[in-house]
Amino acid sequence: MKITVISTSPEKRGEALDRLGADAFLVSRDEGEMKAAAGTMDGVIDTVSAGHPVAPLLELLKPRGQMVVVGAPSKPLEVPALAIVAGGKRVAGSGGGGVAECQAMLEFAGEHGIVADVEVVGMDYVNTAIERLERNDVRYRFVVDVAGSMAPVA
Numbered sequence: 001m002k003i004t005v006i007s008t009s010p011e012k013r014g015e016a017l018d019r020l021g022a023d024a025f026l027v028s029r030d031e032g033e034m035k036a037a038a039g040t041m042d043g044v045i046d047t048v049s050a051g052h053p054v055a056p057l058l059e060l061l062k063p064r065g066q067m068v069v070v071g072a073p074s075k076p077l078e079v080p081a082l083a084i085v086a087g088g089k090r091v092a093g094s095g096g097g098g099v100a101e102c103q104a105m106l107e108f109a110g111e112h113g114i115v116a117d118v119e120v121v122g123m124d125y126v127n128t129a130i131e132r133l134e135r136n137d138v139r140y141r142f143v144v145d146v147a148g149s150m151a152p153v154a
């Protein structure tokens with residue numbers, strides 16, 4: 001299987017290819033790159049958290065390909081009819097599941113050494129962390145060490 005990272009952030013290219021092991025990287029706002037990759041993918045997993053055009057993502061799919069929406073933007077996604085009618089493409093959704101499924105996912109991750117990239121910060125860094133989040137300046141999650149930020153009880 002070939003994995004392509006699709007991002008609005010060109011600066012993620014090196015990390016996606018070199019460290020995370022993706023086979024290819026596409027800048028979703030680069031029309032030339034998107035056009036060159038049109039019709040090449042079996043599936044697209046859409047994790048975007050904000051409103052965004054989905055037609056360019058659907059164009060990446062092969063005929064009968066499927067886009068699975070995981071992200072939950074507050075505004076409706078616009079799916080132009082012809083973007084799915086032509087090629088018989090499908091749009092589906094997927095949710096995280098309940099406690100048992102989350103437990104199974106964590107156990108699978110533990111068995112296979114799958115970890116998350118996080119930046120652990122103290123409570124005194126929260127305001128800076130929010131400012132950095134607004135600039136999309138975190139690779140890839142802040143984790144607030146609440147217990148470690150507490151003053152020792154006398």
Ligand SMILES: NC(=O)C1=CN([C@@H]2O[C@H](COP(=O)(O)OP(=O)(O)OC[C@H]3O[C@@H](n4cnc5c(N)ncnc54)[C@H](OP(=O)(O)O)[C@@H]3O)[C@@H](O)[C@H]2O)C=CC1
Pocket residue numbers: 006007008009012047048049050051052069070071072073094095096097136
């Ligand atoms: N289905 C489920 O079970 C679950 C769904 N969610 C939902 O998944 C989504 C992702 O969550 P999370 O990763 O924490 O969110 P983030 O806010 O971290 O967004 C994920 C990525 O979306 C991309 N992005 C942000 N804005 C835009 C934009 N305007 N256009 C295109 N791409 C954009 C950015 O990637 P880049 O810089 O690479 O472009 C960003 O890193 C959220 O909507 C969340 O609610 C969360 C948990 C479970």
Ligand SMILES: O=C/C=C/c1ccc(O)c(O)c1
Pocket residue numbers: 072094095096097
């Ligand atoms: O943050 C978004 C999560 C959404 C969600 C909604 C419904 C559902 O069953 C989920 O598993 C996730």
